Amino acid sequence: MHEVSIALRILDIATEHCKREGFSRIESIKVRVGRASGVMPEALLFAFDAIKTGTVAEKASLTIDEIPIGGFCSSCNSEFSVEEPYVLFCPKCGETSFRLNTGRELDIQEMEVF
């Protein structure tokens, strides 16, 4: 539901960057969104398209790299990765002694500018 706020931040960061480096047009922006970040990729794409009109990113495409939840379990000494938005126990051994390393990402990676 807060994807519009997130899209506005992406646009702000990208526009600022463009201005600072002296570019006038953004062709594409690539972001990473973790599955446990609370952001729905479809809603973010929709929001971004709605707010980019009249900006240097008017023609820009947004590409979302979805990052699954991944962690390391110290009980079975192995790494795991799941598609769900949360993990309650290690999907390999069922124990709860794990720590999560990925899945909360929400960042801009790169953009193509002219």
Next chain:
Amino acid sequence: MKIKVVTRIMEANDRIAAENRKFFDDAGVYVINIMSAPGAGKTSLIEKTIREFGNQVKVGVIEGDIAGTEDARRIEGLGIPVVQINTGGACHLDANMINEALVDLPLKDLNLLIIENVGNLVCPAEFKVGEDMKVMLLSVTEGDDKPLKYPLMFQESSALILNKIDLLPYTDADVGKIRKDALSLNPSLKIFEVSCKTGEGIGEWAEWLQSLVT
């Protein structure tokens, strides 16, 4: 040409949240951010908690709503300094909104600032506002499936308050399941069972909160 940017999207919000936090720390005020679905009883919990404190804790309140001043009026009726933020459509409070509201509060005279977030189980969990702790309120009538449906909220909160326990005989909600799932998501979560209607459990919650504040 391709350029590497690598910027956290929430960076600006987190920076302002850190500024707010410093401001709160300098003023010596403890800040909690209360989040729940609409109608779970956030304003009722705040009213009950303030009454329970009596004169022992000096409280201020920031009310976040999409529109209206209904909640702020209720708090004002208790003689408590209150600021209403109308987000005008936004589904959550962010650090900047809190930053702008601070000038209207006598922070130095307060021990505790309670921020009532917009009723929503999704977005408020994503936005830090400079709080010392996030508190989640879940009414048992919302159902025992909520921890697994809205995991982020339970993971981000330090305390979970289960409200409306007086209605348990009329629902199928299994408090044991809520506790078990919530603790699986967040093993350090502190859980309270209360009824803002009957007052049950409010004392225990208020006592715990007071121990953190003073």
